[in-house]
Amino acid sequence: xxNDDLVLLYVEDEAxxxxxxxDILELDFEHIHVATNGQEGLEMxxxxxxxxxxxxxxxxxxxxxxxxxxxxxxDPEAKIILTTAFNEQGYLEKAKEAGxxxxxxxxxxxxxxxxxxxxxxxxxxx
Amino acid sequence: xSKQSIFIIDDSKLINNSLxxxxxxxxxxxxxxxDIATAKAILLDNSFDYALLDLVLPDGDxxxxxxxxxxxxxxxxxxxxxxxxxDRRENLFSFGIVIDYITKDRHFDEMELSIVQLxxxxxxxxxxxxxxxxxxxxxxxxxxxxxxxRGFKVLVAIDGKEALQVIKKHKIDAAIVDLEMPVMDGxxxxxxxxxxxxxxxxxxxxxxxxxxxxKIARVIKNGANDFIKKPYANEELLxxxxxxxxxxxxxxxxxxxxxxxxxxxxxxxxxAIFLKLDRDLNILYANHALCDLLVRSVEIxxxxxxxxxxxxxxxxxxxxxxxxxxxxNTYQRVFNLTSENFDSVSLRLTFTPLKENDxxxxxxxxxxxxxxxxxxxxxFLEKRVSVEAKKNWEQNKLLIQQSKMxxxxxxxxxxxxxxxxxxxxxxxxxxxxxxxYHKNKLNEELMDRSTEKAMRIxxxxxxxxxxxxxxxxxxxxxxxxxxxxxVQQSYDIIESTLHNKNILLKTHYAxxxxxxxxxxxxxxxxxNIISNAMDALxxxxxxxxxxxxxxxxxxxxxxxxxxxNAGGIPDNVIDRIFEPYFTTKEKDNGTGIGLYMSKxxxxxxxxxxxxxxxxxxxxxxxxxxxxxxxxx
Numbered sequence: 129x130x131n132d133d134l135v136l137l138y139v140e141d142e143a144x145x146x147x148x149x150x151d152i153l154e155l156d157f158e159h160i161h162v163a164t165n166g167q168e169g170l171e172m173x174x175x176x177x178x179x180x181x182x183x184x185x186x187x188x189x190x191x192x193x194x195x196x197x198x199x200x201x202x203d204p205e206a207k208i209i210l211t212t213a214f215n216e217q218g219y220l221e222k223a224k225e226a227g228x229x230x231x232x233x234x235x236x237x238x239x240x241x242x243x244x245x246x247x248x249x250x251x252x253x254x
Numbered sequence: 255x256s257k258q259s260i261f262i263i264d265d266s267k268l269i270n271n272s273l274x275x276x277x278x279x280x281x282x283x284x285x286x287x288x289d290i291a292t293a294k295a296i297l298l299d300n301s302f303d304y305a306l307l308d309l310v311l312p313d314g315d316x317x318x319x320x321x322x323x324x325x326x327x328x329x330x331x332x333x334x335x336x337x338x339x340x341d342r343r344e345n346l347f348s349f350g351i352v353i354d355y356i357t358k359d360r361h362f363d364e365m366e367l368s369i370v371q372l373x374x375x376x377x378x379x380x381x382x383x384x385x386x387x388x389x390x391x392x393x394x395x396x397x398x399x400x401x402x403x404r405g406f407k408v409l410v411a412i413d414g415k416e417a418l419q420v421i422k423k424h425k426i427d428a429a430i431v432d433l434e435m436p437v438m439d440g441x442x443x444x445x446x447x448x449x450x451x452x453x454x455x456x457x458x459x460x461x462x463x464x465x466x467x468x469k470i471a472r473v474i475k476n477g478a479n480d481f482i483k484k485p486y487a488n489e490e491l492l493x494x495x496x497x498x499x500x501x502x503x504x505x506x507x508x509x510x511x512x513x514x515x516x517x518x519x520x521x522x523x524x525x526a527i528f529l530k531l532d533r534d535l536n537i538l539y540a541n542h543a544l545c546d547l548l549v550r551s552v553e554i555x556x557x558x559x560x561x562x563x564x565x566x567x568x569x570x571x572x573x574x575x576x577x578x579x580x581x582x583n584t585y586q587r588v589f590n591l592t593s594e595n596f597d598s599v600s601l602r603l604t605f606t607p608l609k610e611n612d613x614x615x616x617x618x619x620x621x622x623x624x625x626x627x628x629x630x631x632x633x634f635l636e637k638r639v640s641v642e643a644k645k646n647w648e649q650n651k652l653l654i655q656q657s658k659m660x661x662x663x664x665x666x667x668x669x670x671x672x673x674x675x676x677x678x679x680x681x682x683x684x685x686x687x688x689x690x691y692h693k694n695k696l697n698e699e700l701m702d703r704s705t706e707k708a709m710r711i712x713x714x715x716x717x718x719x720x721x722x723x724x725x726x727x728x729x730x731x732x733x734x735x736x737x738x739x740x741v742q743q744s745y746d747i748i749e750s751t752l753h754n755k756n757i758l759l760k761t762h763y764a765x766x767x768x769x770x771x772x773x774x775x776x777x778x779x780x781x782n783i784i785s786n787a788m789d790a791l792x793x794x795x796x797x798x799x800x801x802x803x804x805x806x807x808x809x810x811x812x813x814x815x816x817x818x819n820a821g822g823i824p825d826n827v828i829d830r831i832f833e834p835y836f837t838t839k840e841k842d843n844g845t846g847i848g849l850y851m852s853k854x855x856x857x858x859x860x861x862x863x864x865x866x867x868x869x870x871x872x873x874x875x876x877x878x879x880x881x882x883x884x885x886x
Contacts, residue, residue, distance in 0.1 A: 142675050144711065148682035151700070155686075155693055186754070213674065235678045238685040 134249070135159040137178035139169035139195065140211075141187040149182075152238060166190025173199050173206070180249065181208045182241075185219055193219055197226045207248045211236060257283040258373070261300075263293045263319065264308040264334065269362065273306065276366050289313045294322055301326040304373060308358075309335045320349045327351075330376065330403055332369060334358050340487060347488040353403045355489065375496065379405030382499060383425060386410045387417040387443065388432040388461070397430060400488060401495065414438025418446055426456065428499060433462035433473065444476040455505065457498045461486070522621055527601060529620035535560040535576065538617065565590040565598060579607045579618060588625055600626045653834075653851055664785060665722060671750035672718050676711045683708055721746055725774060725781075732770040732882070737805050737812055738763050740773055744781040745803075748788070757791055757799045759784070764806035770882040772859055779852040779864070783816045783875045786848065790820035790873070807881070814877040822868035831866065 136157045140146040141164050153160050161176050163169035167189040173181065181199065185192035192210055199206045209230040210223055223231060229251060230244040260282045264270040267288065274284045285300065287293035290313045297319075305323055309316035316333075323331055331351045333343075336358040346352045353376070356368050384406045386397045398408045409424060411417035413435045420426065429447070433440035440460055447453045460473045463484040470481055480494055522528050528541040537558050561572055568589050578585040585605040592598040603622035610616045683704050690696040725747060741761060752759050784801055791799035796819060804815045823831065830836050834850040856864040862879040 142678075144675060144679040144707075145682060147707070148679055148686055151704075152682065152686045152689060155689055155695060186756075188756075234674075235681045236685075238682070238689060 134180060135161070135176055135178045137161045137163065137169060137172055137176065137181045137183075139163040139166065139181070139183035139187070139192065141165050141184060145184075149236075153182075156242075166192060166195035169195050170198050174202070177203075179207065180245065181206065182211065182245075183208065184211050186213070193222055193226065196223065196228050200227050207251070209241070209244050209248060211241075257281060258304065258377075259283040259285065259302045261285045261287070261293075261296070261302040261305040263287045263290075263305065263311070263316065265289060265310070265312050266308070269308075272362065273366060273369070277370070280370060290316070290319055293319055297322045297325065302329055305329055305331045306356075306369065307331055307333050309333060317346065320346065320351070324349055324351055332356055332372065334365070343489060344487055347400070350399050351403065354492065375500070376405035378503065379499065380407065382427045382502070383407040383409060384495075384499075385417060385420055385424075385426045385429040387412075387414065387429060387435070387440075389413055389435045390432070393432065400492065401430075404492060404495070406499075414440070414443030414446065417443055421447065421453070428457040428459075428502060430459045430461060430495070431478075433460050433464065433469075441473065441476050444473070444478060448477040457502050459494060459498060527603075527620075527622035527624065529560075529603075529622070531560055531605075531618040531620060533579075533607075533615040533618065535572070535618070544622075563591045565592040575605060579605060579615065582607055582609060599624060600629055653847060653854070665725075665747070668747050668751045669718060669722060671754050673715060674750075676715050679711055680708060725777060727774055729772065729774050731772075733773050734768060734770050735773045737767045737769065737814065740771075740777050741780060741803055741805060741814070743773075743777045744784060747781060748784055752784075752788060752801070755788065755792055755799070757788055757801060760800065760802040762802065762804045764804065767805060767807050767812045767881065769812055769879060771879065772855070775855045775859060776877075776879075779855055779877065780814065780816065782848045782852050787816065787818035787820060787873065791818060794820050796820050810881050812879045812881050814879075816875045816877075817869060817871075818873055819871040821872055823866065823873050828866060828868065832864070 134157060136153060136159060138146070138149060138153060138160060139162075140149060143164075146162065146164070150160065150162060161172050161178060163172050165187045166183075169181070169183060170190065172178075181196075183192040183195060190198075196208050196210070199208065204227060207230075208228045209232065210219075210228060211234050212219060212231050213234040220231060229248045232241050232244050258281075260277055262270050262273050262277075262284060264273070265288050270286055270288060274286055277284050285296060285302065287296055290311050307316050307319060307323070320331070323329055329351055330353045331349075332354050333346060333352055334356050343355060354372055356365055356372075358365065384401055386394055386401070386408060387410075388394050388397070389412050394410045394412070398410060401408045409420055409426065411420050414431075415438045417429070417431070418438075421429075431440045431443055435443075438446075440462070444458060444460070447456060447458065457479045458477065459480045459482060460478040461482050461484055462469070462473070464470065465483060473481055480498055482491055482494055523541045523543070525543075527544045528539075529537060529544060530539040532538055537560055561569060564572065571587060571589070575585050575587075584607075586603065588600055588602050590598050590600050601622040602625045603620050606619045606621075607615045608617045608619060687696060687701070687704060690700060721743065725743065738761075741763075745759065745761065749759070780803070784803075787801045790796075791801070799819065801816065801818045804813075804817075806813050806815075827838060831849050832853045834847060836850070853864045856862045856877055856879070860879055862877060865876045865878075867874050867876075
């Protein structure tokens with residue numbers, strides 16, 4: 129995968145999961161920014177203009193949906209993938225309405241996630 | 255009986271009023287006059303049972319009132335006078351209504367007492383019949399009137415022969431007999447009367463003109479109780495009759511008491527265990543109830559010592575018993591009696607010392623009841639109570655168990671929340687290692703770091719299992735625990751669930767408190783309250799939902815307050831929330847046992863209090879626990 133130029137923003141409040149995901153993403157991406165809640169994620173988006181945003185939904189201070197809505201109001205073309213737990217399915221409708229491009233279920237399946245990443249990134253080239 | 259009426263005629267206001275007060279207190283109806291004129295006027299319209307007449311009155315001699323009093327035949331006049339002139343007194347009797355004199359120069363209280371006694375005596379005379387035997391018509395009539403006024407029933411006979419017939423026909427209590435009579439004289443009559451054993455004790459007074467001592471002696475020998483010599487003063491005769499009749503009444507009263515005493519004795523003898531002991535506790539008498547109870551083959555021997563029958567354990571009480579008895583006190587306690595010949599019995603015995611005039615103990619009465627059966631019953635009842643208590647405890651235990659089972663579902667939810675993240679992490683870790691391997695990037699550092707982290711996560715997960723297992727452990731013994739640990743135990747279990755629902759839980763430990771308590775049960779109560787608060791917060795969709803737990807010490811109590819901001823419990827519900835099977839939650843969500851069990855656990859298992867009130871923002875539960883230390 130040619131991801132060396134891509135800038136990635138990963139937002140997750142749960143430290144243990146965050147650590148694993150960083151390890152995994154680092155296997156394929158060089159430029160990764162990490163935020164621990166929606167508020168921080170929004171600030172980092174404005175600062176680093178990432179090509180792709182992967183975010184958890186349930187987080188303190190600002191949840192993933194609100195953050196996504198804020199980001200999309202700044203950049204409607206922003207590419208966002210949400211990781212959703214089984215009990216957060218209700219958010220999906222909201223997420224689609226807001227213009228979020230992709231989602232993967234928790235517990236995370238890496239292959240699924242990377243398929244989503246590829247699909248979302250591919251949509252950029254259209 | 256209607257009130258007896260008394261008319262007091264006395265010019266001394268002091269005496270008149272005092273008599274009035276005192277007689278009224280004794281239940282008499284009193285009318286007063288202070289002079290003759292008023293008395294006359296009153297007597298024209300009123301009649302009385304008694305009149306108290308003073309002879310010295312301001313407007314004349316009291317004697318002038320007697321004809322007016324005489325109008326009322328039934329009246330009995332008691333003359334109050336300091337006049338000691340015997341002739342005058344005799345003269346007053348002839349009016350037929352004067353019954354006695356009270357001398358006024360005596361002490362006032364004494365006078366009052368004599369009046370009352372006299373009236374009482376007269377009123378108890380009416381069931382006594384006196385037979386007057388005299389051949390003189392005048393004497394018969396005179397005595398009949400005199401004695402009738404004295405309250406007696408009077409029958410008359412003209413000689414001894416007639417007298418014997420009257421005695422046969424009527425119940426005669428006493429007789430006044432003239433000695434000299436035709437047909438059958440007094441002496442022969444006396445002998446005839448005494449011959450009948452039934453009349454052996456009949457009081458008989460003999461009247462005679464003789465002053466021959468040997469004749470008088472013969473009369474007494476023949477069975478006369480008293481002798482009066484003609485001519486006699488009426489007052490003297492009355493005094494003698496009174497004395498004779500009072501003795502009769504007295505004797506009869508003693509007989510009544512004796513009969514009653516015999517009945518008591520029999521009643522006790524039949525109904526209870528009854529012993530008589532001498533002052534050294536030797537047995538003088540033991541009734542059959544005791545013998546029946548104790549004895550198989552051997553009688554309780556009179557003359558044996560009470561101590562011989564007292565079981566060795568109870569012998570130590572004998573000194574105290576004797577000491578109390580010597581002081582004249584009654585003594586009561588349960589003695590176990592036993593001997594080679596009979597089984598042990600428990601008796602509640604009451605010892606009553608009977609003292610002689612010289613203060614020495616003559617006899618000790620012992621009345622007792624068999625309490626063996628009662629004791630058996632008591633121990634049976636005790637057993638029953640303990641069985642019931644145990645049943646109750648078992649039932650409560652069952653309820654606790656039920657409520658635990660009910661919360662088991664919630665628990666699985668809590669475990670789910672606690673495990674979701676670590677499971678996620680582990681899942682990612684394996685995928686990471688796999689991916690790194692395929693990318694040829696699996697190095698030692700990554701492998702070590704991942705393994706170490708995996709082990710940490712796994713040990714956390716097993717700790718969760720331990721926590722839950724501890725929580726469900728059925729532990730009935732009190733442990734010395736820190737309150738903060740107990741709160742933390744509840745907190746650990748529900749933390750993830752709260753976090754997932756964005757509910758903030760704050761704990762504040764104002765004091766570090768350790769106490770003896772049922773750790774898991776208390777933890778369950780706290781969890782139950784937090785869990786209810788959580789449900790309310792979710793149900794009401796509260797903004798910034800939060801629960802706070804405060805632990806503090808107040809004197810010897812530990813106080814745990816659990817507040818939420820879910821808006822509070824409705825007024826129509828708040829009084830009922832501790833009732834069993836009361837729930838406001840929808841079907842399947844609440845059993846209605848939780849708070850009932852919580853209250854039972856706190857108040858019955860731990861001697862504490864569980865109360866609830868509403869604050870401005872929500873409900874507030876307060877647990878108060880006495881701080882018990884390990885050595886208590």
